[in-house]
Amino acid sequence: MKILVHSDDAEQWRDALAGRLPGARVVTSAEAERRDADYLVAWKPSAALLREQTRLKGIVNLGAGVDALLSNPGLPSGVPIVKLRDAGMAGPIADYVRYGVLHFQRDFDRYRRQQARAEWREHAMVDKGDWPVGVLGLGAIGARVAETLAADGFPVHGWSRTPKALEGIACHHGEAGLEALLGEVMSLVLLLPDTPATHRLIDARALARLPAGASLINPGRGTLIDETALLAALGPGEAEGRLRGALLDAFPKEPLPAESPLWRHPRVWITPHMAGPTPLGAALDQVVESLVAFEAGRPQATVDPGAGY
Ligand code: GLV
Numbered sequence: 001m002k003i004l005v006h007s008d009d010a011e012q013w014r015d016a017l018a019g020r021l022p023g024a025r026v027v028t029s030a031e032a033e034r035r036d037a038d039y040l041v042a043w044k045p046s047a048a049l050l051r052e053q054t055r056l057k058g059i060v061n062l063g064a065g066v067d068a069l070l071s072n073p074g075l076p077s078g079v080p081i082v083k084l085r086d087a088g089m090a091g092p093i094a095d096y097v098r099y100g101v102l103h104f105q106r107d108f109d110r111y112r113r114q115q116a117r118a119e120w121r122e123h124a125m126v127d128k129g130d131w132p133v134g135v136l137g138l139g140a141i142g143a144r145v146a147e148t149l150a151a152d153g154f155p156v157h158g159w160s161r162t163p164k165a166l167e168g169i170a171c172h173h174g175e176a177g178l179e180a181l182l183g184e185v186m187s188l189v190l191l192l193p194d195t196p197a198t199h200r201l202i203d204a205r206a207l208a209r210l211p212a213g214a215s216l217i218n219p220g221r222g223t224l225i226d227e228t229a230l231l232a233a234l235g236p237g238e239a240e241g242r243l244r245g246a247l248l249d250a251f252p253k254e255p256l257p258a259e260s261p262l263w264r265h266p267r268v269w270i271t272p273h274m275a276g277p278t279p280l281g282a283a284l285d286q287v288v289e290s291l292v293a294f295e296a297g298r299p300q301a302t303v304d305p306g307a308g309y
Contacts, residue, residue, distance in 0.1 A: 001295055004029060004037035004053070006045045007062050012280055013041065013287075020288045039291055043278075047074030058082070058294035060287050063278060064089060064141060065221060066303050067194035081303040082290045088282025090144035093191075093219050096275040097135075097145050098152065100217035100247040101187045105131045105154075109245050109267065113238055126186075128153040134185035136178075136201075137192035137220065138164045138171070139309075141276065145191060157181045161197070182209035187217055194221040195308030204229035207243060215244045219275035222251035231261060238266045249275040 003026045005013045010028035018026045027033050029045070035052050042049075043062035051074040061069050061083040069075060103109060107123045114121060131154055135146040138160040150156040150168040158169045159181050165171055172181045178201075182188070188210060192198045202216070203226040218225060235241025245267040251260075254273055262268050293299050303309065 001025070001038045001291075002027070002036070003039045003041060003291065004034050006040070006042035006049060008043070009280060013062075016280060016284050017041070017288070017291075020284065021291065024291075039294060041287055041291070042069075044068050045072070045074075047072055050074030050076065058291075058299060060084075060290045061303070062283070062287070064139075064276070065193060066309060067221065067223075070303075070305055070308060080294070080299045081305070082294075082299055082301055083303055083309075084278060084283055084286060085140040085301060086144065087286045088279045089276035090141045093141050093276040094145045094148040096219050096249065096271075097189050097217055098148065100189075100215075100269075101131070101133055101149065101154065103247065103269075104187055104215040104244060113266070129155065131155075131186045132157060132184050133187045133189060134159065134181045135169075135189045135191060136181075136224075137190065138166065138169075139191070139193070142189075142191035145189060157184055178206075179209060182206055183211070185214060186211060187215045190216070190218040190220040190224045192220055192224055193309035194223045197308070199223050200226040202226065202230070204232065207233040210243065212242050213240065213244050214242075216246040216248075218246070219249045222248075222254070227252075227262070231265070234265060234267055240267070245269070247271070249273055 001024050003017060003024050006029035007013060014026045014028050029049055036055055037053055039058050040056055041060040041062060050072060056076060056079045059079055059081045061081055064084050066083050105126060110123060133149050133154045134157045135142050136159045138158045143166055146156045146158045146166060146169045156169045157172060158166060159172045159178055163173045201224055207229055233241060233243040247269045249271045250273055263270060
């Protein structure tokens with residue numbers, strides 16, 4: 001079988017896959033013989049690269065989100081796609097979210113602003129048990145994040161499109177479930193896929209449902225948030241608005257354009273889509289398994305292009 005690899009670290013992937021699949025020919029998208037592969041292992045391939053492929057039997061998406069791939073105009077129809085599930089990402093994302101929740105629950109945002117004024121003033125600590133956290137999206141990553149926060153002692157509400165049951169998590173689904181969750185949580189965490197149904201789900205109405213002083217943490221996708229509504233809910237300047245603050249890792253356009261007002265908002269923390277890197281070592285087994293399953297004609301956990309994830 002011929003495997004084509006496309007990613008920032010394509011050469012490492014090529015060598016690792018060649019080592020694990022001795023019968024395969026593995027090439028990168030920088031090589032002249034990149035055409036007519038049987039399988040594509042890729043993160044954000046170009047439309048031209050996809051169009052060059054005439055006999056693809058399967059695609060392995062080198063990430064958890066398939067939004068970029070599914071909206072690629074060069075994507076051939078009918079070719080099964082599998083995506084990474086966790087693959088080393090869930091742990092770092094759970095840490096990122098913990099950092100964000102603790103940031104607000106332990107008032108680090110307030111202390112940072114006080115430090116700028118050399119102001120020594122302690123805020124009464126809110127107990128973890130009185131700081132409910134909502135996790136939207138209970139896939140491999142969202143479920144791990146929800147379970148981590150629950151193990152830390154936070155009351156956790158989870159929400160998914162279809163009903164799910166996770167031990168120790170108050171699981172909600174559907175529109176009414178979302179309304180109920182939003183009304184409860186002091187930190188809202190977004191880990192939903194980017195689909196037409198989730199586009200700008202966090203709009204002015206959803207933000208207005210959150211308790212006053214709630215915070216937003218988004219290691220998911222930028223398209224989940226209506227940015228104008230977010231800025232309005234935050235309010236200008238240092239004085240806390242209805243929404244206390246936001247920790248954002250994903251944006252509709254990346255890199256986040258320098259002119260975005262989010263960069264300069266004093267209660268917004270920006271990170272450059274670093275919450276969940278995909279380390280080759282942790283993802284390799286899963287990619288090899290997917291390729292072997294494709295070749296055996298039994299691909300597992302394929303993406304549903306209709307649902308968008
Ligand atoms: C990163 O954003 C991914 O989808 O894996």
